[in-house]
Amino acid sequence: MNANPSEPAGVPAPVASHIVRVSLGERSYEIQIQAGLLADLGSRLLRIAKGRRLLVVTDRTIGPLFGPVLARSLQAAGFDGSLAELPPGEGAKSLDVAKFLYDRCFDAQLDRSSCLVALGGGVMGDLTGFVAATYMRGIDFVQVPTTLLSMVDASVGGKVAVDHPRAKNAIGAFHQPRAVFIDPLVLAKLPDRELKAGLAEVIKYGVLDDRTFFEFVESNVGKLLQRDAAALSSAIEKSCAIKARIVGEDEREREGGPRALLNLGHTFAHAIETCTNYQGYLHGEAVAIGMAMACELSVARKLLSRGDADRVRQLIELAGLPVKLKAGDPPADDLHAATFRDKKARGGKLRFVLATSIGTTKVFDDVPEEAARKIWDLPRD
Ligand SMILES: NC(=O)c1ccc[n+]([C@@H]2O[C@H](COP(=O)([O-])OP(=O)(O)OC[C@H]3O[C@@H](n4cnc5c(N)ncnc54)[C@H](O)[C@@H]3O)[C@@H](O)[C@H]2O)c1
Ligand SMILES: [Zn+2]
Numbered sequence: 001m002n003a004n005p006s007e008p009a010g011v012p013a014p015v016a017s018h019i020v021r022v023s024l025g026e027r028s029y030e031i032q033i034q035a036g037l038l039a040d041l042g043s044r045l046l047r048i049a050k051g052r053r054l055l056v057v058t059d060r061t062i063g064p065l066f067g068p069v070l071a072r073s074l075q076a077a078g079f080d081g082s083l084a085e086l087p088p089g090e091g092a093k094s095l096d097v098a099k100f101l102y103d104r105c106f107d108a109q110l111d112r113s114s115c116l117v118a119l120g121g122g123v124m125g126d127l128t129g130f131v132a133a134t135y136m137r138g139i140d141f142v143q144v145p146t147t148l149l150s151m152v153d154a155s156v157g158g159k160v161a162v163d164h165p166r167a168k169n170a171i172g173a174f175h176q177p178r179a180v181f182i183d184p185l186v187l188a189k190l191p192d193r194e195l196k197a198g199l200a201e202v203i204k205y206g207v208l209d210d211r212t213f214f215e216f217v218e219s220n221v222g223k224l225l226q227r228d229a230a231a232l233s234s235a236i237e238k239s240c241a242i243k244a245r246i247v248g249e250d251e252r253e254r255e256g257g258p259r260a261l262l263n264l265g266h267t268f269a270h271a272i273e274t275c276t277n278y279q280g281y282l283h284g285e286a287v288a289i290g291m292a293m294a295c296e297l298s299v300a301r302k303l304l305s306r307g308d309a310d311r312v313r314q315l316i317e318l319a320g321l322p323v324k325l326k327a328g329d330p331p332a333d334d335l336h337a338a339t340f341r342d343k344k345a346r347g348g349k350l351r352f353v354l355a356t357s358i359g360t361t362k363v364f365d366d367v368p369e370e371a372a373r374k375i376w377d378l379p380r381d
Contacts, residue, residue, distance in 0.1 A: 017037075018032075020033070022156065023248040024176060029177060031155075031156060033184065033233060033236055034182075035183065035184055035185045036183060036185060037181055037182070038073070038183040038186065041070055041073045041074065041144065042075070042077025042078075042079060043073070044179070044181060045077065045115070048140075048178050048179055051114050052079050052080050053108060053109060055084060055101075055105060056071075056074075056081055056119055057116060057127070058119040058120050059086050059087065059124055060086070062119060062146055065186075070119060082104070086100075088123070092123055092127055093123055093161070093163045094163060095171065097162070098134075098162055101131045102131065110135070112139055114140070115140040116131060116135075116139065116140070116141040118144060119144045120144075121150045121154070122145075122149055122150040122153070122154030125143050125145060126161050128160075129158070129161075130171075130173065133175035134173070141177055142177050143181070144180075145180065145182060146186045146187075146190070148190065148194070148197075148198025148199065148232075151184075151239075152201050152205070152240060153201045153243065155177070155180045155182075156180055156244060156247065157243060157251075157259075158251065159172065160172055160174070161173070174251065176251075184233050196321055197282040197285055198284055199221075199321065200287045200319070203315055203319060204264050205238070205243070207295075207312055208262070208264045209361070211357070211359030212359075214358050214359060216234070220234075221318045221319055246262060247259065256363075261363065264291060264355070264361055265290035265293070266287060267294075267350075267353070268286075270339075271338035272325070274338045275329075276329065280326075288321035289323060289324065291312065292312065292313050294353065294354055294355065296375055297352060298355050298356070300375075301371065303354055308357055312355070312358065324378065324381045325378075325381070326380060327380045332376035332377050333376075335376045336376050349365045350367050350369060350372055351363060351364070
């Protein structure tokens, strides 16, 4: 029986839409999560767009997969849209590619009432946001994230950047999107390894803020890996809600503010990524190892119980993610030096986000160097 007589038989009932609000005064926005949302993006954009001109920025992997359905919905809503398709990969987060996009903005005659649409993973989101922050001193943009990592992390919070040859994300701004539109169905096409990398950040939210959510991920990790739509939607919604709340309290990561807590596992992860030249591990994989290491450091500092640390490690492993370095990875001394370089650049102190239980974390500035150094000597695979 079709409950809605206006709909032809056989059309599945729409899946409930979930909305998470990021509250930032006049820069507030919604994160809309709904299966199938992509086909309806045009009408959703109509509610927020100032003008009718827009440029969709995507990469050559994602463009062919989702570009046509997006283009149809934008056209049906009366938008005058252009498309820029870039090579996939971190290499697109460069000033050269940003310059290419400024040219495309002029070609498409974008003005201050126009909007950029970032369709893709965190690379497209960061790059498009950076161009939106700077073109004509800042125009609107919306995020349409297509990786799990960008749905739960990169697309929310307004950090936009390109890389400099000397440092990742070094040239950037805070520029909040006008909205984030998440269609979990696009994850059907995401490679397994990328899905798991996104799960690392999902697990991170449980560890840093919410034991009940951690337990939800524990109970549903199998479904999440099988891309069960309901489990994924719940995990995305909860992760976004945690990030949205923290960003709402601390938009610009002020000294001592809660946004730093989102870096759980990231001090170790950044050192791993730097020393392996961003080749050996995906960001989420490095975060997985970094979180396991941060838990070991917490146990060594008598902040966290052995039982909780083991539970975190087991969940990371269940998600198909690494918890240890590989035998052939760079030597411990190099990794430790990289941790230090990262910190020195920010004023000398080693700073770690450490869990005091599953669901509570704090920033610690007083971790002795020897304690941090020992973590790099943990057994390898
Ligand atoms: N701004 C922030 O707050 C923030 C937070 C975390 C990460 N980041 C940034 O995000 C970037 C990493 O983002 P990412 O992990 O999303 O990687 P990504 O953007 O490089 O995407 C990974 C790969 O998956 C492909 N892909 C994307 N969606 C797909 C889909 N649905 N189906 C099939 N293939 C798909 C892409 O073409 C790409 O090759 C880094 O540059 C990182 O610095 C930013
Ligand atoms: Zn991260």
